[in-house]
Amino acid sequence: MLTQAHGIPLRVSLTGGHNDVTQILPLVDGVPPVRGKRGRPRRKPRALYADRGYDHDIYRRRLRERGIVPKIARRGEPHGSDLGRVRWVAESAIAWLHGPRRLRTRWETRDDMHDAFLQFAHCMTLARKNPAF
Template sequence: MSVPRPVQRQRGRPLRRPRYLYADRGYDHEVYRDKVHRFQITPHLARRGTGHGSGIGVYRWVVGGAITLLHWFRRLRIRWEIRDDIHRAFVTLGRTVIRWRRLRTALCRA
């Protein structure tokens, strides 16, 4: 009976670990803090019961917010077009409408 070989790593660049983890109050528990510390990552978790001025909300996911704004357009919520160029044109049109609305509200406030 032969001894199984150890699992080899994938070739290429090793994966980089993040230095910090930012999360909201839903993850404020010692279990999650311990798990993150095991991987040598510094957790920045908002504490429960603290005010919203704790500074955790400074870092936001820009891509998630942009996708959320694009989902306001029914045609972009579910992709119906088979051709990529037509779908890309609708995404560009949606981005243009979002920018126009932001510009219009900024000009109205000024």
């Protein structure tokens, strides 16, 4: 999941348990335009905060090539990077997605059905968090 700084989920994708890092670039590349105060809408984030599961040098390099500063915790280093003060926003958005009971426990055997319910929950979360809808 890719969220805005205020916790509004921008993109959601379904992956296997250990393949999250492979989806970091498609999530960033698929960011819809986000309106700011003035000017053209932003099409890419300034910085990307992630936990240790995304600590791979190749993805750090590719993010820098796109002009995005990666703020990713390093593996093997002690805690204290203060990323938890920023990452709780994403954890909160994930908790919003798991609100419907059907997504808390995966009952569907087909990926397309589970992805459909995930995208529907994403739409419901957007409708709740964004009063413009």
